Amino acid sequence: MSAIEVAGLTVRLDDKVIVDRVDLDVASGEWVTVIGPNGAGKSTALRAIGGLLPFGGTVRWHGQAVDTMHRRERAKAVAMVLQSPVVPPAMRVFDYVLLGRTPYVPPLGRESAADLAAAEEVLAALDLTPFAGRRLDKISGGERQRVFLARALAQGAGILLLDEPTSALDIGHQQEVLELVDRLRAERGLTVLATMHDLTTAGEYADRMVLLAGGRVVAAGTPGEVLTEDNLAAHYRVKVRIIPGDHGPLVVAVRG
Numbered sequence: 563m564s565a566i567e568v569a570g571l572t573v574r575l576d577d578k579v580i581v582d583r584v585d586l587d588v589a590s591g592e593w594v595t596v597i598g599p600n601g602a603g604k605s606t607a608l609r610a611i612g613g614l615l616p617f618g619g620t621v622r623w624h625g626q627a628v629d630t631m632h633r634r635e636r637a638k639a640v641a642m643v644l645q646s647p648v649v650p651p652a653m654r655v656f657d658y659v660l661l662g663r664t665p666y667v668p669p670l671g672r673e674s675a676a677d678l679a680a681a682e683e684v685l686a687a688l689d690l691t692p693f694a695g696r697r698l699d700k701i702s703g704g705e706r707q708r709v710f711l712a713r714a715l716a717q718g719a720g721i722l723l724l725d726e727p728t729s730a731l732d733i734g735h736q737q738e739v740l741e742l743v744d745r746l747r748a749e750r751g752l753t754v755l756a757t758m759h760d761l762t763t764a765g766e767y768a769d770r771m772v773l774l775a776g777g778r779v780v781a782a783g784t785p786g787e788v789l790t791e792d793n794l795a796a797h798y799r800v801k802v803r804i805i806p807g808d809h810g811p812l813v814v815a816v817r818g
C-alpha cells in the first residue's frame with residue numbers, strides 16, 4: 563500500500579498557481595526526493611502534502627485523506643522538518659525535542675518516562691546530548707537544524723517529510739543525518755519524502771526522484787533516470803557531467 567498518495571495536487575498562492583496538478587506516490591518504506599530549481603514549488607508542494615496549506619486535488623496518508631484527519635492523528639502519522647521553523651528562542655533543546663511527543667501526552671497530562679527516554683534517544687543518535695540544556699538561540703545553525711530533525715524523529719511517526727534537511731550541515735553531519743534517517747527507514751520501515759538541492763547526495767539516498775519545474779513534474783524515476791545531462795540542462799540551465807558512482811550518479815557542474 564502507498565504511504566503517500568498525491569493526485570492532481572494544485573496549490574495557489576496570491577492567485578498564482580505554484581503547484582500544478584502534481585501526482586506522486588510513495589510506497590511504505592520508500593525514500594522519494596523532490597528536486598528542482600529555486601522557486602519550482604518544492605517547499606510549497608511538501609507543505610501541502612503535510613496538510614499545512616490549502617490545496618486542490620487529493621493527498622492521502624496510508625489511505626486516509628489528510629484533510630479529514632484530526633491534528634493529533636496527523637502528528638502521529640507524519641513528522642515534518644520545515645525550512646526555518648519558528649521557534650521560541652529561549653527554549654532549551656531538550657524541551658523543544660520533547661515537544662515531538664505532544665501527540666502522545668494526554669490532555670492536561672505530562673510526558674511519561676517513555677516520552678523522556680524517546681527524546682534522550684534521538685538526542686544521542688544525533689550527537690546532541692551535550693546541547694540538551696542549551697537555549698535554541700545560542701547554538702549554531704547546523705546544530706539547530708539537527709535539533710529540528712531530532713524533534714521530528716522523537717514524534718515516532720511512520721512518514722517523514724524533510725524540506726532541505728541538511729542545507730546548513732557540514733559534509734560530515736550531512737552524511738550522519740542522512741545515514742540515521744536511512745537506518746531508521748530500514749529498522750522501522752519509515753517512509754521518507756524529502757526535498758534537496760545537492761543532486762549527488764539526493765541521488766545517493768533516494769529510491770526514486772521527482773524533478774519539479776514551474777510547479778509541474780517534468781521527470782520522475784530512479785536517480786539514474788532523472789539525473790541526466792539533458793534533464794538538468796533543460797530545467798536548471800546548467801551544463802553538467804554525470805559520472806557513474808557506487809551509490810548513484812555523481813553530478814558535476816562544468817563551465818560553459
Ligand SMILES: Nc1ncnc2c1ncn2[C@@H]1O[C@H](COP(=O)(O)OP(=O)(O)OP(=O)(O)O)[C@@H](O)[C@H]1O
Binds near residue numbers: 598601602604607
Ligand atoms: N506565501 C507565498 N505567497 C506567494 N507566493 C509564494 C509564497 N510562498 C512562495 N511563493 C512563490 O512560490 C514559488 C515556489 O516557492 P517554493 O518555496 O515552493 O519553491 P522551492 O522550489 O521550494 O524553492 P527553493 O529551492 O528556492 O527553496 C516561488 O516563486 C515563490 O516566490
